[in-house]
Every structure is written in C-alpha cells, then in structure tokens.
Amino acid sequence: MIVLLARGVARVVASILLPVLALAALVLAAASAAGGALTRDAASAVGLTDAWRSVGDALGGGELADAQTVAIVGAALLAAGLIVLIGVLVPTKDRDLPLQGDPDLAVRRGALRGAVQAQAKSVRGVPDAHVRVRARRLRRGGTARITATNGTRQPDGPIVEKVRSSIAPLTEAFGLRTRVRASNARRKGVI
Amino acid sequence: MASSVSTPDRLALAQVIEEAVLAVPGVVDLIGDVQGGPLGQGAGTWTARGHVAGVRVVAEDERFSVDLAIRAELVDLMELGEQVREAALAAARTAGFEGAVGAVSIRIADIVDAAGEAA
Numbered sequence: 001m002i003v004l005l006a007r008g009v010a011r012v013v014a015s016i017l018l019p020v021l022a023l024a025a026l027v028l029a030a031a032s033a034a035g036g037a038l039t040r041d042a043a044s045a046v047g048l049t050d051a052w053r054s055v056g057d058a059l060g061g062g063e064l065a066d067a068q069t070v071a072i073v074g075a076a077l078l079a080a081g082l083i084v085l086i087g088v089l090v091p092t093k094d095r096d097l098p099l100q101g102d103p104d105l106a107v108r109r110g111a112l113r114g115a116v117q118a119q120a121k122s123v124r125g126v127p128d129a130h131v132r133v134r135a136r137r138l139r140r141g142g143t144a145r146i147t148a149t150n151g152t153r154q155p156d157g158p159i160v161e162k163v164r165s166s167i168a169p170l171t172e173a174f175g176l177r178t179r180v181r182a183s184n185a186r187r188k189g190v191i
Numbered sequence: 192m193a194s195s196v197s198t199p200d201r202l203a204l205a206q207v208i209e210e211a212v213l214a215v216p217g218v219v220d221l222i223g224d225v226q227g228g229p230l231g232q233g234a235g236t237w238t239a240r241g242h243v244a245g246v247r248v249v250a251e252d253e254r255f256s257v258d259l260a261i262r263a264e265l266v267d268l269m270e271l272g273e274q275v276r277e278a279a280l281a282a283a284r285t286a287g288f289e290g291a292v293g294a295v296s297i298r299i300a301d302i303v304d305a306a307g308e309a310a
Binding site for chain 1: 302
C-alpha cells in the first residue's frame, strides 16, 4: 500500500515539479542572457528589489563573468530547459507488438511480457521466471529472453524445452524469437 | 477527411460497441489508456454529450474506424481478438450501423490473471 502511494506521489511530482523546475530554469536562463536591467526590472515588479541587490549582479554578469560567458551559459541553460520540458511533456509510449498476419490486433509490450512470464511459470517445476521482451524498431516482431528458475532436481535441459514449448504459441503469434535459459534454484540457494 | 457522420452517431456507436465487447468472455475491461504524461493520448470517444473510455470511434470519409483498448484475461489472445472484432461488428449492425464501420483495431493494453492481478 505504501509502495503504491509512493509511486503515485512520485508520478505526480515527476509530472508537475519537473515542468515547474524546467520553466524556472528557462526564466533564469533568459534573465542571464538578457542582462541586469531585465532582472532588476522583473525583481522590482514583484517587490524583490532587495533580493535582486544580493544576486542581481551575478545574474546580470557582474563580477562573476563577462557578457559573452553569461550569454553562452544562458543559451546552454535554455537548451537544457527545453530538453527537460520535452522529456517530461512528450508522451512515452510502450511499443505495441502486432499479431503476425493481423496488424489490427496488437498487444502492448509490457502486457505480452506478463503473459509470457505467466505461461512460463505454469510449467511444472518452474517456480519463477524472468522475462524481457524487446520489440524491433523498424520491423515487426522482436525478442523474448526468458530465464526460468529450475525448481527441480532435473538438469536444466528438459526444463528449458518445456518452457520453450509452453510459450511457443504466444511468442510465435507475435513474431518473437525466444531465448530460454534456466537458472537452478538449488544452486542459487532459493530452495 | 470530410465527414457526414455526426457526434451523436459516434457516441451511440461507441456505447453499443462498449456493451458488446465487455460481454465477450476474456475481456475484463476497456481502458481509457492515458499514458505518457500530461500530453499523453487517451483512447476513447469524448463528446459534449458523454464519453466512452477505451472505444475510440473516428469518422473517416462517411465510415467509422474503431480503436479498442482492452484489458484481457490470460487466454488465447488471437481468438479473443477475433471474438472482440466480431462482437463489435455485430453490435454495430444490430444498432443500425451496418456497413458504416470500417477497420476495427484492437489493442490489448493489459493482461490479468484469474485473480485480476497483472500477469
């Protein structure tokens, strides 16, 4: 419950605080590039003349740097702020994997990963499985890497084969090449 | 992209498709599917008269294209896709939209196990 709450808070902070920070950086950068007069006027407009006297010289390129350095730093900060804004505001999209032969049916990569994992864990003697699914960028299909925990006294080979045949209908349908390996639970001290 | 179909048509079609798709065994829910931060796209039909999350009906050249975003149980996904598509088209026909629906795209956005947990 606490983890869920923390994740929610983190998402809110990431989506609200980061744009605010980026905008603040942009304002600071613009002020740096524009020089002392602009920052002084802006500070006096919001009643922060005393505060400006403390830091205004630095912002306006007083003793800390010459005008050229300030302009370069300001431009760099502007670029950094824009990059942060783009990174925060542009939606990230989990890549979809279309069904082979039916491009109008697709499954989200994360959902397919979960399905492959559940299928692998349904094999008797496999208490756990770790799955990574990668979708190709330009062509259809991708790769699924499965590490199945061998919870039996059997060698890894038969377990790998069972897992491979268990997930094959799913992975083949979405054009995934599979790489299956087993990790031995006894060797790892899990059981 | 000129269209002669109206907003009430879109909403009505989305509603009948929603009902039909939710009745398909293996479909748990339709997902509004907003992702990717403040500018992320939501899948759904949003009009001033109401909205249907997870069923996006777009009017294109006097026909509708339908995009569905579903949360499914861990079943045969290919078969599920076919059943969902057939259910959507049948519901559209029954509601008087025969021949008005073009492509039906289905996106399985989430898969859950029998207990409702993410697979």
